[in-house]
Amino acid sequence: MVEMFPLKSADAAYGKIRGMLSTLGDPFTRIISPKEYQSFRIGSDGNLQGVSLFVSVETGHLVVLSCVEGNPAARAGIHDGDELIEINGQRLDGFDSESAAQRLRGQAVTSVRVKLHRGNGSGSGSDIKEVKLPRELIRLSPISSTFIPHRTPDGRLTKTGYVKLLTFSQTAATDMKNTIHEMESKGVQSYILDLRNNPGGLVKVGLDVAHIWLDGNETLVNTIDRDGHMSPINMANGHALTHDPLVVLVNEGSASASEILAGAIHDNGRAILVGHKTFGEGKIQSITELHDGSALFVTVAKYLSPALHDMDQVGIIPDV
Structure with missing residues (x-):
């Protein structure tokens, strides 16, 4: 049975829809206005x-x-x-x-x-x-980087490459590849990847960044739907750009794609995590743009790390 509501404005329509969605008990399943959806999309192109x-x-x-x-x-x-x-x-x-x-x-x-x-x-x-x-x-350039020169305990001069990833915009993986290639050419022998206060962005880009650091056919993340069906997302014949030692920095502002990337690198034994427990945003959402430019966000599944740790509302606990 279809029930019709005579509504006098778009705001009234959004209010009615929000009321219906609230019965699902998931605050992340929501409708947002055209202006809000436009703002949401800004981060993906980086301007x-x-x-x-x-x-x-x-x-x-x-x-x-x-x-x-x-x-x-x-x-x-x-x-x-x-x-x-x-x-x-x-x-x-x-x-x-x-x-x-x-x-x-x-x-x-x-x-x-x-x-x-x-x-x-x-x-x-x-x-x-x-x-x-x-x-x-x-x-919004997603990457900033620098070289940190220091001496090893035996007195040798060496370089650590520091790479801060601000957001997972469309260019993040390409920009990081270019940064790592440059650092390898300059003789960097270890890396710090800083994901602190990175709120996420495009999950696919997060998985692309993981390919820069991992080899083989490793599991990057698992998805699990509301019926409990789990599916792994694996690399296909990956080739890391570097095998130098890696530390990943995280904190309570590291969310969503940051947590997926940190989990993928950590659980596959590639790096240790240092910092504070991450935010805990592990939901997968279907996004439908409506005819007026508004958008409907519906939670359809959630992410588990390769070691099957639940990230949603839990976060990732660092090693140090």
Whole structure:
């Protein structure tokens, strides 16, 4: 039986659909508006117009997760851990991270005023800071890297390659391949892969990055549906770009594709994990774009690591 609802607006329709979805008991099965869906897709191509400030909800507060180096928020002295209080004079009580992000984004050459409470005990005098940030066209390069020279216990000079992966955008795997090739050519003998505060992105890209570090036909991740049917996702005749020692850094901001990548590398014996327990986002969702540009997200399965550890709402516990 089909029941018809006379609705006077799109918001009323979304509200009715949200009510129906809430009966499923899964807060991640949801409908989002066209504007929210557009924002969701920004991360996949690596370009946006805004201030390069990424926020997350922690115990009811909007906290700065990261700032892209060299972009407006970082230049203004905003740091990880600062709490976002107001945007253009509007208090953010009860706002989620996506709603805040929408207010931070906007056309390049415009600006936005934000008020923050300095986190991590930073600052002296008043802990409240208000700054005006110019919006810019920002290319989110997913990789930053450097060489760390040091001496081994026996006195030899050696190099460690440090690679920070910010997000799993479309170019992340290619950019990482290029970075590792360059580091190998410069004589790097060990690596640090930093996944701290990487919120995820395209899962397929996460699996592509795992191929850079692993050989053979290893299992990268397992999927399990609501009926308990499990299917492994395996590499096919993989060839790692390097077999040098590897450490992976993770923390509570490492989520989704970051956790899949960390689990794949760790459980296959390729690296040790150092840091804090990861976020715990292991759901697989089907995304359907509707005719008005909104989108329906439906949880259909979840991920288990190669060693069958449940990541969802649990996270990955590091070795150190």
